[in-house]
Amino acid sequence: MINACIVGCGAISPLHINSIEKSENAKLYAVCDINPQKLEKFRDKDLICYDNYDDVLNDNNIGSVHICTPHYLHYEMIIKALEKGKKVVCEKPVTMTDEEYKILLTHPHQSEVCVVLQNRLNPCTQKIKDIVENETYGKVLGLKAVVTWQRDKAYYQSEPWRGIKKTEGGGALINQFVHTLDYFPYLISDIKSVRAKTANFSLEGVIEVEDTVCAYLTLSSGVTGIFLVTNAHVANTPPEFEIVFENATLRYADNCLSTGGVILERDEIETGKKAYWGLSHAKLISNFYDKNIYFCPKDIKNTMDAMFSIYKSADNNGKEILL
Secondary structure (H helix, E strand, O other), rough: EEEEEEEOOOOOOOHHHHHOOOOOOOOEEEEEOOOOHHHHHOOOOOEEEOHHHHHHHHHOOOEEEEEOOOOHHHHHHHHHHHHHEEEEEOOOOOOOOOOHHHHHHOOOHHHHHEEEEEEEEHHHHHHHHHHHHOOOOEEEEEEEEEOOOOOOHHHHHHOOOOOOOHHHHOOOOHHHHHHHOOOHHHOOOOEEEEEEEEEEOOOOOOOEOEEEEEEEEEEEOOEEEEEEEEOOOOOOOOEEEEEEEEOOOEEEEEEEEEEEEEEEEEEEOOOOOOOOOOHHHHHHHHHHHHHOOOOHHHHHHHHHHHHHHHHHHHOOOOEEEOO
C-alpha cells in the first residue's frame, strides 16, 4: 500500500482524492497547501495536514505525491520529489517551459512521473485508437478538432496565478486544450510541423494570455489537421474530434463516437457543471497504483513539443515551426 499526499488543495484536488480512494494499492495519507483555509476542511479527517512541501518530502511514510499546484510550481516540485525517491502524479502541464521539459526528460527517474492526460483512457478515445490501428475504415485522410468552452473574468480572478504568462505559461492551450491537442499524436501520428495564431477576444485587459488558438498541423503520416479551440464561448460544450478516413468519417461529439449516424461508443461523463468532462481520472490513477501502467514525460513528448511550438509560431506571426 502506497501512502499518497495531495499537494495543492484547489479545484482539481477532489478528483485526485476520489481517485486515490478507489485504488486498491494507494491510501490518502496527507494533504499539503500553503493556504490554511484550504487545509481547514481536512482537519477533522484522519489525515496529516502539511503547510510546507519540504515537510512532505521529508516524511518517509509518504510514497507518492500528487502535484495539483499552479503551473509554475510543477517542474521544481517534480524534481524535488524524484530526488527524495517519491513517485509523482502531476497534473498538466508537467513543465511550463520547453527548457524545463528538456531537462526533465534527462532526469534518471523521469519514468517515475505519471502525467495526467486522462482523456487518453476515455472509452471513445480507446475505440478510435483501435479503429485507426486496424485501418477499419481505411487510411486517415484528415483531422479536425474543435472545442468551445467558457472561462470568464471570475474564473481568472479566483486564483492569482491564472491568466499571467509568468505563472501560468499561457492560457487556453496549456491549461485546458492540451488534452485535445494530445489526440493528434496519441491517436494518429506525431505532429511534425505547426502554424498557429492565438488571440484574446473575450478578456482583453483581464488576462495577458490567450483565450483562443487556431492551428494548422502537419503530421508525420502526411495528413493535416485543423485545431480550433477557445475559452470565449458562453457555455462549455464537449470536445469535437473528427477523422476523415478513405471509407468513412468518424465523429467524436457530445461524448459519443459515431459514424454515419451510428453510435459506436459512449464516454461516461461528470454530472452538473462539469458534464462536459470525462471520468478517466480514476482509471488513470488506478492504473498507476494497481497496474503500474501510466504515461511518463517521455510518453507525451510530441504533445509537449507541439504545444510549445504552437506558442512559438503564434509569437512569430504564424510562421511554420518544425518539431
